[in-house]
Amino acid sequence: xxxxxxxxxxxxxxxxxxxxxxxxxxxxxxxxxxxxxxxxxxxxxxxxxxxxxxxxxxxxxxxxxxxxxxxxxxxxxxxxxxxxxxxxxxxxxxxxxxxxxxxxxxxxxxxxxxxxxxxxxxxxxxxxxxxxxxxxxxxxxxxxxxxxxxxxxxxxxxxxxxxxxxxxxxxxxxxxxxxxxxxxxxxxxxxxxxxxxxxxxxxxxxxxxxxxxxxxxxxxxxxxx
Amino acid sequence: xxxxxxxxxxxxxxxxxxxxxxxxxxxxxxxxxxxxxxxxxxxxxxxxxxxxxxxxxxxxxxxxxxxxxxxxxxxxxxxxxxxxxxxxxxxxxxxxxxxxxxxxxxxxxxxxxxxxxxxxxxxxxxxxxxxx
Numbered sequence: 001x002x003x004x005x006x007x008x009x010x011x012x013x014x015x016x017x018x019x020x021x022x023x024x025x026x027x028x029x030x031x032x033x034x035x036x037x038x039x040x041x042x043x044x045x046x047x048x049x050x051x052x053x054x055x056x057x058x059x060x061x062x063x064x065x066x067x068x069x070x071x072x073x074x075x076x077x078x079x080x081x082x083x084x085x086x087x088x089x090x091x092x093x094x095x096x097x098x099x100x101x102x103x104x105x106x107x108x109x110x111x112x113x114x115x116x117x118x119x120x121x122x123x124x125x126x127x128x129x130x131x132x133x134x135x136x137x138x139x140x141x142x143x144x145x146x147x148x149x150x151x152x153x154x155x156x157x158x159x160x161x162x163x164x165x166x167x168x169x170x171x172x173x174x175x176x177x178x179x180x181x182x183x184x185x186x187x188x189x190x191x192x193x194x195x196x197x198x199x200x201x202x203x204x205x206x207x208x209x210x211x212x213x214x215x216x217x218x219x220x221x222x223x224x225x
Numbered sequence: 226x227x228x229x230x231x232x233x234x235x236x237x238x239x240x241x242x243x244x245x246x247x248x249x250x251x252x253x254x255x256x257x258x259x260x261x262x263x264x265x266x267x268x269x270x271x272x273x274x275x276x277x278x279x280x281x282x283x284x285x286x287x288x289x290x291x292x293x294x295x296x297x298x299x300x301x302x303x304x305x306x307x308x309x310x311x312x313x314x315x316x317x318x319x320x321x322x323x324x325x326x327x328x329x330x331x332x333x334x335x336x337x338x339x340x341x342x343x344x345x346x347x348x349x350x351x352x353x354x355x356x357x
Binding site for chain 1: 245247248250251252254255258289318319339340341342343
């Protein structure tokens with residue numbers, strides 16, 4: 001998940017150093033940015049895919065968690081104090097709470113990798129669902145257009161055909177009536193020409209949508225592997 | 226029976242298969258005017274029954290119909306030795322090359338695109354059953 005953005009928030013330099021060193025050693029993980037609680041600009045705008053919160057200065061944990069735990073991104077919180085850890089699990093069950101015991105760095109890296117994998121899969125799923133929805137809309141519109149074209153062509157057949165027959169047999173009709181029939185026929189022919197243009201545009205649009213969707217779905221399928 | 230024979234000549238009889246009464250009336254007017262005898266069936270499920278009764282020389286077949294579409298009906302006629310010799314002309318608002326190719330694949334002998342002129346319809350009929 002090289003495009004994923006991870007933010008580590010902690011006021012303990014050792015915590016940041018240990019985590020960043022291990023992180024950089026793991027090539028599978030995405031880029032990571034470390035922040036102290038004095039520098040949380042951009043966090044509120046949600047410019048991250050995963051947040052890892054470590055030891056912070058006194059009383060700042062609640063406000064940091066409130067900032068990052070927005071419900072749509074995973075948050076890992078590492079705490080030393082077992083009581084504080086239990087309280088956090090009870091208060092914010094969505095947050096992945098870990099104790100800062102021996103091996104905590106490996107545990108965080110492992111958990112972070114799984115979280116990012118899940119984030120990536122969910123994003124791909126959303127894109128695929130949108131592509132499928134768009135294709136379904138296009139198909140429904142196409143069917144609707146085909147139905148309309150068919151019905152209009154059927155109606156035009158009767159209008160044009162009957163006008164033509166009346167003109168062929170209507171030598172005895174007054175000139176004004178023949179003029180009116182001529183107008184009906186010409187206008188029906190004009191409608192027919194519009195329908196033909198509509199039909200060409202419809203075919204081109206369907207081909208364009210189909211090609212774009214095929215490319216998009218191929219790309220999604222290729223990147224999912 | 227939704228048939229309506231017109232004209233006195235029985236030399237060439239055309240069977241129209243179309244669920245739209247307005248289009249049937251129009252085609253009958255064009256054919257009658259040219260001296261053909263026309264009969265019609267609105268329900269494609271009764272096509273074979275109508276052929277047995279009327280013995281048409283040619284069939285004008287709509288494509289989009291309920292229960293049994295024109296392509297399907299044409300394919301079934303052409304696959305039946307009793308009816309296979311009767312020329313079938315598909316009459317359709319579908320005007321792409323693939324529609325015409327598909328009609329030919331089903332055994333259709335001609336194809337008229339809606340909306341059609343008097344001359345387009347009669348020209349196709351004449352080419353298959355002769356002039357009246």
